Amino acid sequence: MMDAHPSPEAAESILLVDNNPTHLHVLWQTLCGRGLQLLMASSGEEALAIARKAHPALILLDIMLPGIDGFETCRQLKADPATRQAAVLFLSALGDTHDKVHGFELGAVDYITKPCQAEEVIARVTTHLTLQRLQHRLTQRNQELAAANRCIRRIFGRYVSDEVVASVLDDPDGLQLGGEERTVTCLMSDLRGFTAFAERLAPTQVVAFLNRYLDTMVNVIMAYHGTIDDIIGDGIFVLFGAPIQREDDAARAVACAVAMQLAMDEVNAQNSREGLPEVTMGIGLNTGTVVVGNIGSPKRAKYGAVGSHVNLTSRIESSTIGRQILISADTAKATGSRLRIHGAIQVEPKGIHEVLTLYDIGGIGSPYNLFLPEPRNDLVPLETPIALRYTVLEEKHVGRTMFTGRAVKLSTTGMEIRTAHALPALSNVKMWLIDSNGEALPGALDGKVIGPPQGVQRDVSAVSPRWRLKP
Numbered sequence: 001m002m003d004a005h006p007s008p009e010a011a012e013s014i015l016l017v018d019n020n021p022t023h024l025h026v027l028w029q030t031l032c033g034r035g036l037q038l039l040m041a042s043s044g045e046e047a048l049a050i051a052r053k054a055h056p057a058l059i060l061l062d063i064m065l066p067g068i069d070g071f072e073t074c075r076q077l078k079a080d081p082a083t084r085q086a087a088v089l090f091l092s093a094l095g096d097t098h099d100k101v102h103g104f105e106l107g108a109v110d111y112i113t114k115p116c117q118a119e120e121v122i123a124r125v126t127t128h129l130t131l132q133r134l135q136h137r138l139t140q141r142n143q144e145l146a147a148a149n150r151c152i153r154r155i156f157g158r159y160v161s162d163e164v165v166a167s168v169l170d171d172p173d174g175l176q177l178g179g180e181e182r183t184v185t186c187l188m189s190d191l192r193g194f195t196a197f198a199e200r201l202a203p204t205q206v207v208a209f210l211n212r213y214l215d216t217m218v219n220v221i222m223a224y225h226g227t228i229d230d231i232i233g234d235g236i237f238v239l240f241g242a243p244i245q246r247e248d249d250a251a252r253a254v255a256c257a258v259a260m261q262l263a264m265d266e267v268n269a270q271n272s273r274e275g276l277p278e279v280t281m282g283i284g285l286n287t288g289t290v291v292v293g294n295i296g297s298p299k300r301a302k303y304g305a306v307g308s309h310v311n312l313t314s315r316i317e318s319s320t321i322g323r324q325i326l327i328s329a330d331t332a333k334a335t336g337s338r339l340r341i342h343g344a345i346q347v348e349p350k351g352i353h354e355v356l357t358l359y360d361i362g363g364i365g366s367p368y369n370l371f372l373p374e375p376r377n378d379l380v381p382l383e384t385p386i387a388l389r390y391t392v393l394e395e396k397h398v399g400r401t402m403f404t405g406r407a408v409k410l411s412t413t414g415m416e417i418r419t420a421h422a423l424p425a426l427s428n429v430k431m432w433l434i435d436s437n438g439e440a441l442p443g444a445l446d447g448k449v450i451g452p453p454q455g456v457q458r459d460v461s462a463v464s465p466r467w468r469l470k471p
Helices: 019-029 045-056 070-079 096-104 120-158 162-170 194-199 205-223 247-272 308-318 329-337
Strands: 014-017 037-040 060-061 089-094 108-111 178-191 227-232 237-239 282-294 300-304 324-327 337-348 356-364 380-392 404-408 415-418 426-431 444-450 460-465
Touching: 014 019, 014 045, 019 037, 019 120, 037 045, 045 060, 045 070, 060 070, 060 120, 070 089, 070 096, 089 096, 089 120, 096 108, 108 120, 108 308, 178 194, 178 247, 178 300, 178 308, 205 227, 205 237, 205 247, 227 404, 237 247, 247 324, 247 329, 247 356, 282 308, 282 329, 308 324, 324 329, 329 337, 329 356, 380 415
Parallel strands: 014 037, 014 060, 060 089, 089 108, 282 324
Antiparallel strands: 178 237, 178 282, 227 237, 282 300, 324 356, 337 356, 380 404, 380 426, 404 415, 415 460, 426 444, 444 460
C-alpha cells in the first residue's frame, strides 16, 4: 500500500483500487495535492482490509481484479456496517450497460468507463465528496435535532404528561390556543393538615418531603395514563380522557386513586424513618364534560381543563377525610359494578344548588383488583374525658367563635367529642386540648366532622383528624 502525505487539515481519504501499477500511479498523480489522503490497494482483499481500518469517504474501484473482482468487493463493502458508508465509484474498462446496471445494483454511486480524462475523474470525485460532506452534515444535524428533541421532551415531560408533550410537539397546531368539549374523569388529591405539618419543618425538609411524596404519586399517575394538569403545593389535579381518550378512563381514574392511597404506605414509611409524622390524603373524582385545550396567552399557556365539573371535583375532594376516596354518581355509573363501596353520603357543596350523593370507595375489581383496608371503628372510651376548645373553619380560616367540648372516645385516627353545639357534617374544625388548669396544650388538631356516632341523635359529633399530630 502506498500512502500520500495529506495536509494537516485533510478530513477525507480516498481509496484507489487497481491491479495495474501504472493506472494507480496515474490516479494518484491526478488527485494528489488536493488536500486528500490517498490510499492504494491492488486487490479486492487488500481493499476490504484497508477500508475496514481507514474508513475512506470514497473508493475508486476497478472491476477486473485478482482474487475477488470489483463487483464482489463492492458487495462485501456494502454488506459490512463498518464500510457501507463509503461511496463506491467504479472505474473500469467494462462499459456494457449490463455491467453498469449491475454496479449500481450493488450500491455504487457512479461508473466511469476507461479510458477517461483526468478532468472527468476530478469532477466526479469532487461532486461525490461534496455530496458526502452534505450528507454527513445533514446526518449530524439530524442527530443534534433528535438529541435536542429528546432533551425538550425529557424536560417538558417533568411538568406535563407524555401525552401532552406529544400533542404539543408532534402536532403542528399543538401550540394553538383554544379547546374542545370532552368527557373526562377529573381526579383531585390533597394532603390533610399539610400546612400545620409544614410549619414544624425547615423549608429544606418541606421541599424534600414534597418531592418524595410527589415523585411517588406521579409514578402511580403515569402508570395509569393520567394527564397531570396541575400540581399546587401538595395538591394534584389529574385528567383521564384528555388529550387521549380511552374507553376505560373512569375505571382507570378510580384504580389510580386506590393505587395512590396504597402508595401512601411507602411515603409514611419514609416519614417514620426520618422521624416525621404520618400524613394522610383525600381524593375526589368526578366525571363530566369540560373544555380541554391550551389555555392562556401566546406568551404563557398551559394544557388544562375548565368547566363546572372541574369545580365540582374540587368540592368533592374537600369533602374527604384522610385515606378516603369519594366519587360522584357520574363516575360510579361510568365505572360500573366492579366498585367496592364502603358507603354513601349526601352533600350540598358550595355553589351547587342540589344535594349530591358521593360514594366512599374501598377498591375496584378486575382487571385492577386494588382494594383498601376495611375502615375500622376503633374508638376507645376514655375513663376521664378530655376538655377541649374548637372553632369551625370558614373557607380554611379560623372562625371567630370558640366553642368548648369534651373528647369522650379516642383512637389514632379520630375522636368522638361531646358538645352543646351542633356541628354540620363535613365541616372543618381546629381544636386545642385543655389541661386540668384550663390552659390550652401546645399544638392544634385539625379535623373534619363526619357525622354523629351511630345511635346518637343529638349533641355528639365525631371528628376525624386530617392527620396525626404529635404535641
